Amino acid sequence: MGRYVIRRLLQFIPTVLGTMFLLHYMTSLAIQFSGNPVRALFGDRTPSPALLAAVTERLGYADPCLDQKGNPCFGLFVDRVQNIFFHFDFGINMRQQEVTEMVADRLPFTLKLLVIAIIFEAVVGIAAGVWAGLRGGSFADNLVKISTVFVISVPIFVLGVLVREFVGVKFGNILRDQEWIPDVVASGFFSPGFKPDYPTASLLIPGMVLGAVALATTARLTRTSIMENIRADFVRTARAKGLANKRVIGVHTLRNSLIPVITYLGVDIGSAMAGAVVTETIFNVPGIGRMVTEAARTGEAAVVIGVVTMLVLVILIVNLLVDLLYAVLDPRIRYE
Amino acid sequence: MSDIVLEARDLVKHFPLTRGILFKRQIGAVRAVDGINLQLRRGETLGVVGESGCGKSTLARMLVGLETPTSGDLFVQGRNMAKVGGAERRRGRRNIQLVMQDPYTSLNPRMTVGDIVGEPFVVHPEVLPRPRRRARVQELLDLVGLNPDHINRYPHQFSGGQRQRIGIARALALNPEIILCDEPVSALDVSIQAQVINLLEKLQDELGLSYIFIAHDLSVVRHIADRVAVMYLGKIAEIGTEDQIYENPTHPYTQALLSAVPVPDPKLRGLRDQIVLAGDVPSPANPPSGCRFRTRCWKAQDICGQQEPTLDARPGSAHPSACHFAEVRDVVHARE
Amino acid sequence: MSDATSGGTAVGGTPVSGGGQAPGSKGGKERNASLWADARRQLVRDRVFMLALLYIFVVGSMAAFPKLWTSQDPRACTTDLSRVPPSWDHPFGFDRLGCDYYSHAIFGARPSMVIAIMATGAIVILGGLMGLLAGYYGGWVDALISRLMDIFFSLPFLLGAIVFLTVIKKQNEWTIAAVLFLLSWPTIARIIRGSVISSKDLDYVQAARAVGAGNGRLMFRHILPNAIAPMLVYATIVLGAFVAAEATLTFLGIGLQPPTQSWGIMISAHQNYFLEDPWLLLFPCGLLVGTVLSFILMGDALRDALDPKLR
Amino acid sequence: GGGSDDSDDAGGQSGGELRVYASEPAFLLPSNGNDEPSIYVIRQLYRGLVKYNAETGEAENDLAESITSDDKKLWTIKLKDGYTFDNGEPVDAESFIRSWNYAAYGPNAQNNGYFMKRIAGIKDVTAEDPDGDGPKTAPEPKAKTLSGLKKVDDLTFTVELSSPFTGFPTTIGYSGFFPMAQACVDDADTCNETPIGNGPYKIEGAWERGVQINLTRSDSWNGEPGKPDKINYRIFADVGSGYSAFQAGELDVMYTLPPERFKDAKASYGDRLFEQPGDSFNYVGMPLYNENFKDKRVRQAFSLAIDRQSIVDAVFDGRYSPATGFIAPTFQGAREGVCTYCKKDVEKAKALLAEAGGWKGGKLVLWANAGAGHDAWLQAVGDQIKAALGIDYELKVNLQFPEYLETADNRKFTGPFRLGWGPDYPFLETYLTPVYGTGSDSNNSTFSNPEFDSLMKQGDSAETIDEAITFYQKGEDILAEELPVIPMFWRKEAALYSENVDNFVWNQVSGADYGATSLK
Amino acid sequence: MSAMSTDVNVKLDALPGLDSDALPLEVKDLQVEFRTRNGIARAVNGVSFNLRAGETRAILGESGCGKSVTAQAIMGILDSPPGFVTGGEIRYRGVDLLKLPEAQRRRVRANRIAMIFQDALSALNPVFTVGFQLGELFRKHRGMSRSDSKARAVELLDLVKIPAAKQRVNEYPHQFSGGMRQRVMIAMALALDPEVLIADEPTTALDVTVQAQIMALLAELQRERNMGLLLITHDMGVVADVADQISVMYAGRVIEEAPVRDIYESPAHPYTKGLLESIPRLDLKGQELSAIKGLPPLLTDIPKGCAFNPRCRYAQDACRQDPVPPLYQVAPVRSAACHFWKEVKADV
Numbered sequence A: 001m002g003r004y005v006i007r008r009l010l011q012f013i014p015t016v017l018g019t020m021f022l023l024h025y026m027t028s029l030a031i032q033f034s035g036n037p038v039r040a041l042f043g044d045r046t047p048s049p050a051l052l053a054a055v056t057e058r059l060g061y062a063d064p065c066l067d068q069k070g071n072p073c074f075g076l077f078v079d080r081v082q083n084i085f086f087h088f089d090f091g092i093n094m095r096q097q098e099v100t101e102m103v104a105d106r107l108p109f110t111l112k113l114l115v116i117a118i119i120f121e122a123v124v125g126i127a128a129g130v131w132a133g134l135r136g137g138s139f140a141d142n143l144v145k146i147s148t149v150f151v152i153s154v155p156i157f158v159l160g161v162l163v164r165e166f167v168g169v170k171f172g173n174i175l176r177d178q179e180w181i182p183d184v185v186a187s188g189f190f191s192p193g194f195k196p197d198y199p200t201a202s203l204l205i206p207g208m209v210l211g212a213v214a215l216a217t218t219a220r221l222t223r224t225s226i227m228e229n230i231r232a233d234f235v236r237t238a239r240a241k242g243l244a245n246k247r248v249i250g251v252h253t254l255r256n257s258l259i260p261v262i263t264y265l266g267v268d269i270g271s272a273m274a275g276a277v278v279t280e281t282i283f284n285v286p287g288i289g290r291m292v293t294e295a296a297r298t299g300e301a302a303v304v305i306g307v308v309t310m311l312v313l314v315i316l317i318v319n320l321l322v323d324l325l326y327a328v329l330d331p332r333i334r335y336e
Numbered sequence B: 001m002s003d004i005v006l007e008a009r010d011l012v013k014h015f016p017l018t019r020g021i022l023f024k025r026q027i028g029a030v031r032a033v034d035g036i037n038l039q040l041r042r043g044e045t046l047g048v049v050g051e052s053g054c055g056k057s058t059l060a061r062m063l064v065g066l067e068t069p070t071s072g073d074l075f076v077q078g079r080n081m082a083k084v085g086g087a088e089r090r091r092g093r094r095n096i097q098l099v100m101q102d103p104y105t106s107l108n109p110r111m112t113v114g115d116i117v118g119e120p121f122v123v124h125p126e127v128l129p130r131p132r133r134r135a136r137v138q139e140l141l142d143l144v145g146l147n148p149d150h151i152n153r154y155p156h157q158f159s160g161g162q163r164q165r166i167g168i169a170r171a172l173a174l175n176p177e178i179i180l181c182d183e184p185v186s187a188l189d190v191s192i193q194a195q196v197i198n199l200l201e202k203l204q205d206e207l208g209l210s211y212i213f214i215a216h217d218l219s220v221v222r223h224i225a226d227r228v229a230v231m232y233l234g235k236i237a238e239i240g241t242e243d244q245i246y247e248n249p250t251h252p253y254t255q256a257l258l259s260a261v262p263v264p265d266p267k268l269r270g271l272r273d274q275i276v277l278a279g280d281v282p283s284p285a286n287p288p289s290g291c292r293f294r295t296r297c298w299k300a301q302d303i304c305g306q307q308e309p310t311l312d313a314r315p316g317s318a319h320p321s322a323c324h325f326a327e328v329r330d331v332v333h334a335r336e
Numbered sequence C: 001m002s003d004a005t006s007g008g009t010a011v012g013g014t015p016v017s018g019g020g021q022a023p024g025s026k027g028g029k030e031r032n033a034s035l036w037a038d039a040r041r042q043l044v045r046d047r048v049f050m051l052a053l054l055y056i057f058v059v060g061s062m063a064a065f066p067k068l069w070t071s072q073d074p075r076a077c078t079t080d081l082s083r084v085p086p087s088w089d090h091p092f093g094f095d096r097l098g099c100d101y102y103s104h105a106i107f108g109a110r111p112s113m114v115i116a117i118m119a120t121g122a123i124v125i126l127g128g129l130m131g132l133l134a135g136y137y138g139g140w141v142d143a144l145i146s147r148l149m150d151i152f153f154s155l156p157f158l159l160g161a162i163v164f165l166t167v168i169k170k171q172n173e174w175t176i177a178a179v180l181f182l183l184s185w186p187t188i189a190r191i192i193r194g195s196v197i198s199s200k201d202l203d204y205v206q207a208a209r210a211v212g213a214g215n216g217r218l219m220f221r222h223i224l225p226n227a228i229a230p231m232l233v234y235a236t237i238v239l240g241a242f243v244a245a246e247a248t249l250t251f252l253g254i255g256l257q258p259p260t261q262s263w264g265i266m267i268s269a270h271q272n273y274f275l276e277d278p279w280l281l282l283f284p285c286g287l288l289v290g291t292v293l294s295f296i297l298m299g300d301a302l303r304d305a306l307d308p309k310l311r
Numbered sequence D: 001g002g003g004s005d006d007s008d009d010a011g012g013q014s015g016g017e018l019r020v021y022a023s024e025p026a027f028l029l030p031s032n033g034n035d036e037p038s039i040y041v042i043r044q045l046y047r048g049l050v051k052y053n054a055e056t057g058e059a060e061n062d063l064a065e066s067i068t069s070d071d072k073k074l075w076t077i078k079l080k081d082g083y084t085f086d087n088g089e090p091v092d093a094e095s096f097i098r099s100w101n102y103a104a105y106g107p108n109a110q111n112n113g114y115f116m117k118r119i120a121g122i123k124d125v126t127a128e129d130p131d132g133d134g135p136k137t138a139p140e141p142k143a144k145t146l147s148g149l150k151k152v153d154d155l156t157f158t159v160e161l162s163s164p165f166t167g168f169p170t171t172i173g174y175s176g177f178f179p180m181a182q183a184c185v186d187d188a189d190t191c192n193e194t195p196i197g198n199g200p201y202k203i204e205g206a207w208e209r210g211v212q213i214n215l216t217r218s219d220s221w222n223g224e225p226g227k228p229d230k231i232n233y234r235i236f237a238d239v240g241s242g243y244s245a246f247q248a249g250e251l252d253v254m255y256t257l258p259p260e261r262f263k264d265a266k267a268s269y270g271d272r273l274f275e276q277p278g279d280s281f282n283y284v285g286m287p288l289y290n291e292n293f294k295d296k297r298v299r300q301a302f303s304l305a306i307d308r309q310s311i312v313d314a315v316f317d318g319r320y321s322p323a324t325g326f327i328a329p330t331f332q333g334a335r336e337g338v339c340t341y342c343k344k345d346v347e348k349a350k351a352l353l354a355e356a357g358g359w360k361g362g363k364l365v366l367w368a369n370a371g372a373g374h375d376a377w378l379q380a381v382g383d384q385i386k387a388a389l390g391i392d393y394e395l396k397v398n399l400q401f402p403e404y405l406e407t408a409d410n411r412k413f414t415g416p417f418r419l420g421w422g423p424d425y426p427f428l429e430t431y432l433t434p435v436y437g438t439g440s441d442s443n444n445s446t447f448s449n450p451e452f453d454s455l456m457k458q459g460d461s462a463e464t465i466d467e468a469i470t471f472y473q474k475g476e477d478i479l480a481e482e483l484p485v486i487p488m489f490w491r492k493e494a495a496l497y498s499e500n501v502d503n504f505v506w507n508q509v510s511g512a513d514y515g516a517t518s519l520k
Numbered sequence E: 001m002s003a004m005s006t007d008v009n010v011k012l013d014a015l016p017g018l019d020s021d022a023l024p025l026e027v028k029d030l031q032v033e034f035r036t037r038n039g040i041a042r043a044v045n046g047v048s049f050n051l052r053a054g055e056t057r058a059i060l061g062e063s064g065c066g067k068s069v070t071a072q073a074i075m076g077i078l079d080s081p082p083g084f085v086t087g088g089e090i091r092y093r094g095v096d097l098l099k100l101p102e103a104q105r106r107r108v109r110a111n112r113i114a115m116i117f118q119d120a121l122s123a124l125n126p127v128f129t130v131g132f133q134l135g136e137l138f139r140k141h142r143g144m145s146r147s148d149s150k151a152r153a154v155e156l157l158d159l160v161k162i163p164a165a166k167q168r169v170n171e172y173p174h175q176f177s178g179g180m181r182q183r184v185m186i187a188m189a190l191a192l193d194p195e196v197l198i199a200d201e202p203t204t205a206l207d208v209t210v211q212a213q214i215m216a217l218l219a220e221l222q223r224e225r226n227m228g229l230l231l232i233t234h235d236m237g238v239v240a241d242v243a244d245q246i247s248v249m250y251a252g253r254v255i256e257e258a259p260v261r262d263i264y265e266s267p268a269h270p271y272t273k274g275l276l277e278s279i280p281r282l283d284l285k286g287q288e289l290s291a292i293k294g295l296p297p298l299l300t301d302i303p304k305g306c307a308f309n310p311r312c313r314y315a316q317d318a319c320r321q322d323p324v325p326p327l328y329q330v331a332p333v334r335s336a337a338c339h340f341w342k343e344v345k346a347d348v
């Protein structure tokens, strides 16, 4: 097990460096072809070259390789890697904030959102999947299938805006007029977006919208998995042991069926992070997804690379944990 | 000795067990086949029996060239397969063909019978010019008792026994002298099994084939084989003619094996002197010292742990037997 | 599937198993042989599948021959007609710039479909090839391809798309398809790799090897055709996801550029009018959802049809 | 729902917490914050020499006792006594000089250094980069301070301009001219997070990035106190989500609106929707450096092809008003209908284009920066040109702002480009010289007209404001004929306030005035 | 053990019509069909037999003839859908199990009738320890505590001769060898001391040496407890070794039923005869084996009349027409479903 972990951790190195280099090269190319991102700071008012140069220097975009189209800027890359891994210095953004600080400010919101999303998709997705799986081909099965697939085929930004307007504003306003409904529910949970007064309650709906995206996959995966296992010999054995149906399903089928689902959920954290970009914008969650999207647009290389490096590390570690959890769930898998 | 078509000398196959994080180092080996000497004469059938995992299939795979031996030599019609190269080796290989155990999995479900049986000609185009292939395939189908008009059907349209015939036809395509049958009938029903065995015998008569016939059903081997080798943990425990092995087994393992075979005759119930072996076969990764059978042997003495018995004829036995105390023991047999 | 599909819009997810760990599973002793023929027969009988197919056929013909569906020019616009509601002559009304919305929707089918099909084709062919090579050869080839997959896989999808598309700066069908491909090929490569690993030791592959077949023949004639089913299922799902991803990219401002027509543009341009003029959102969303739904349902039906265990 | 039920403690004086919509500010340092969200916060934290009358927009002395000059070049400024920063430092002559020097000094890279450009000595505190964008970095500037700023006594200082400028007193109400404490300049980064202001409010806690900023009444302020006890700036990334929050009763004031929801807001909130003609100018610039746009008749023809009102109705729900001149209608000296070519007249457009020899540029490329919602109206412009003149167009709207600006700086536009311009100070000159003066920084169409330049000079050094205005208006006439840019719209200001708000105050120049807005 | 079984009987007394003198298992005219997409597969078409206490009845037949389905129907664990019992009776001590409500039927399982499956690896849940799976029976049926049930699990492993039971009880199925897994299955089946044990091909997946161990163990335990054993297999050797009574099935029907010796001596149905003849025999070495020609019928398309008629060398027109040949009484305790049983029996 220890060996397995070490080996996996060693495998992270090329992955993380590769991802960093890819981003580094892309952002460098962006600067080389689109020009100095610092220029945007001055908006309509053209700065004097001296001022521009001073700011560029200060923000770390002055490396001459950034003027040579196609130059992969290896020197800059090595500097960045050194700063990140040896000095824990992820650079600064255009407004001279430390990336580490920005991430520290914003990561909690995104994490909360993700946790809500994952719990939502896990609980609802698995429940729906089990329900559908036990009644393969029936009305319930089709209902779950169609409704979950419907959710994923509506683009998330449409879904998000609709939920915000109809649930948060329209329905929420009705509730807010009701005296007897506690504020946490009326103004917190049904707030049309993130609200600092109710930092958790107001994230529940955005989290669900984010989770809805992967809900369908979770449900479908569970369904298939349940349908497979329900015919397995060991389930038949459990029946033959005279166990109640609840136990046959809940203990002997579910745990085996959850193995692929758990794997998927682990992998999904990465995609949920991506989906968070849109959700955060629509529900005004001051999270990391929104921040990094903005950075990517304005060409803030340091932010993009810094944040994504952190994200990738998080994703990889989560995946490792999921793999280990996998071994706990399925004793047949033992990592030597 | 020109009538020896196949000879194995000290054939060894070890599967390495590795460990290591970056650089794998070998920490041991599964000694699947651990020094086997065999000779197969023209027109003869050599049966190989033994418990699951004793290395029968590995031996077979080495003989047909699917696996390279760790050490030892393999002579096909006097040619050392390891020494000759290129065309001659291909020709040598053409001479040994394989019939696999499971007729359901050994045929590509997406290929027609014609394609499957004709594949050897595509791989060895020199054997037969293209225009004549189809006719030859039909001939082969006819030979194994299938309707030649079924050349465009897919394997799933056939029953297990018929599929095994397709496998046999494929093996016959290149006009080999030797056919290796790795448990060709274990997956078949008793009633179908007899059909396939009859076919194999018929083909041997007509084409003068030599067979190596692997099986764990001792009565089938007895029926078809001229000589029988008994394997235990990667080694041959005893080898001799069918009569010698079945009537006068001298190795305790052979004796136990034979006594364990249930006899389809209720009258003999309780009359047989059954030896029920205790315990399981030891792991081939870590075989016992000296005689490999000693851990389950009722005759074992100190010498068995220290000195490995050679496969030789001993005073107590007229044929080669790898036991220090080889002697004939009376066993009540079926159908006497 | 942190993958393309995670485009925030749709997750075409697949069980991403770490590559063929399925101890104890008994392999396909079932007659997976009849798969295709049986599947076809079953699919023809499947009403949901046929409906979905019909829908895709309709949308496909819009994409291929828009003139068949409308004689209007979607680019003849007058702001005076801005957001005029549907009428008999203009069944979808006019958009906010006063262009005929129906012809916009018809002409908008092409980019959406072209992007989805090109990107899916690319991941199927190239991703499949990568997976095949990695799974078949193992060793360092596998290590190399797997690390490459990891790299693209760990990039959050939308973020990657933003980075790539802002660098490329040309947002047309080709570049968007290329970016979708780049960010999603690892999923399919993994699927193929897994199924290749589990099928390369199958008996019939060994049998072909014993006859003397070479690597190319083993890979393309024996392994690939039988590993292709899960990929095909995934491909239909991802096809739908890509249609939706195009819309999301447009919403983020990195998708297709007007005055081109596309459903994504229609949706993101009118997403704020859903209260006043809901039909502006309803029509393109309906078309999009229908397409995605159809593809996914087709994939589903295909999966069920191809799964011998569910038979 | 929420709201500030605890607000009626002090009668008309009111109190309570005013919850307002905000975007994430860039900086909270007066010398650095030049964007709308920043200024909305800075204006409550800091106060300057002059303030603008809420109704008329005229500059009135705030911290200044008097601002005088004989030659409009050397200005003497006297301060009122008794004002301090939150940390106790006095607001004296030194604090203004310090702030302006800090802003102007090149290596500090402060955004508002730009506004110090008229003060004598500006060249010496910013150094020219010897090789432009090249690898060599700029040398240290020659001087650390502006030679034009001189302290006379604790409460008096003089400002010498490089050239006379009548409008100077109106410009210094801009937040870039606010004073800064020594402690703030010493540690600008900290002061940016937790400002040390001199205004009626001070920050409570720290700036919670992306979430909110809380201001509370400052005890050190002894001018007219702010109305609410607290101001809560809720930060939104997207105006749409801010509007939702307003609808849900989470906000008291929104100083802006999503254009597409304008109609809806009007219908739902009626008289609580505050509307006012605005001063931000949207135009389509003409790349005069491109052969095809050199003939003014071509430019006139394009302008004549556009029906501005119909675009406004279609795309902006009426939240913009068509532009018929180059100076905001609210400004002193603005005239209605200066631009005779700004009305749709297809026949005339065709005739003019024919006169000019037709269009030879192939597909017209229309430029806008990405992600800011400009593509829709630009597309409408393209459609109208196409319909009127038969010139097909394509949009180039995928450049992010940095690259777009770089394209502008490098004169790489291949066709009409959209840009905007907002006033730096409430004086009509702000719309003219910086955008159309020969070689001006923001003259992206590369317009150059000696007559125009000289009119501007004359205006700058005119004796009185009224006299100056006549010169500027003559300049505007030239623009109306030459059309270096095609005026499109003026953004209408639109703000919403909730039922909790008693008296909503909108300042002509600086927008919503939260400190003056009282709650019920 | 005995104390325990009475304790259960108290609970099971609640079964309506329980008659402790009746046979432990009687199956009458059992019919099972599978409704699949490719049509209705009639897997069992009227199977009847009895099982006495202490008796071993073998059910013999080739693959797909409905042996396992019969066993599953008796246990009440058919996959349903697609499988449905469409007729017949299954009586446990006089109680028709098919008519019992599910809750009561569940209590019969494992308590009174237990089952061993063919493939022990897949029949044991891979994610729970052997101890958990054994202990579960005691916890759920006997309400024992976790630790008590664990202790009982260890006892059971001892009973089936698994060495070091105390340690191995905490291991997972995949850590056991094939033979040991099958012993665990046996332990599980015997845990609640049932009266009837159904063993569905318990040794088919095992080597002969291990098969001998398992069969010896089963025989010993059966003798000890006086259980009725229903042994499903297609191995004629094993049957000859342990069975008392034999039912031979073909295409979902019992086509011959007899005491074990009679069948081997003089089969009365051509199928049974063919089966016995196709076993390789020493005296026929070098000759062709006598194989049954043709293929087993598809269950979706069973031939008219006697299902075996297309493969039968005795077949005449009567065999090719409905009705299906009834079970003729061949001797006092044996019967065969062949119109020409006399000829068959006489033909040696």
Ligand SMILES: Nc1ncnc2c1ncn2[C@@H]1O[C@H](COP(=O)(O)OP(=O)(O)OP(=O)(O)O)[C@@H](O)[C@H]1O
Pocket: B015, B030, B031, B032, B050, B051, B052, B053, B054, B055, B056, B057, B058, B059, B216, B284
């Ligand atoms: N590729 C391999 N890598 C490692 N070990 C292997 C490999 N192939 C076979 N072995 C091991 O070698 C031993 C012999 O296997 P082999 O398949 O030859 O047995 P067998 O006698 O054919 O058994 P069976 O009767 O079950 O087919 C087994 O212990 C097996 O686990």
Ligand SMILES: Nc1ncnc2c1ncn2[C@@H]1O[C@H](COP(=O)(O)OP(=O)(O)OP(=O)(O)O)[C@@H](O)[C@H]1O
Pocket: E034, E036, E041, E043, E061, E062, E063, E064, E065, E066, E067, E068, E069, E070, E079, E082, E083, E234, E299
């Ligand atoms: N779940 C199922 N769905 C559809 N058909 C089934 C199902 N289970 C069994 N059958 C069919 O019922 C018939 C009888 O199967 P059964 O398992 O009883 O055979 P068997 O006699 O036990 O054979 P074997 O010796 O191979 O175990 C087979 O034709 C099989 O296809």
Ligand SMILES: [Mg+2]
Pocket: B056, B057, B058
């Ligand atoms: Mg084998």
Ligand SMILES: [Mg+2]
Pocket: E067, E068, E069, E200, E201
């Ligand atoms: Mg069975």
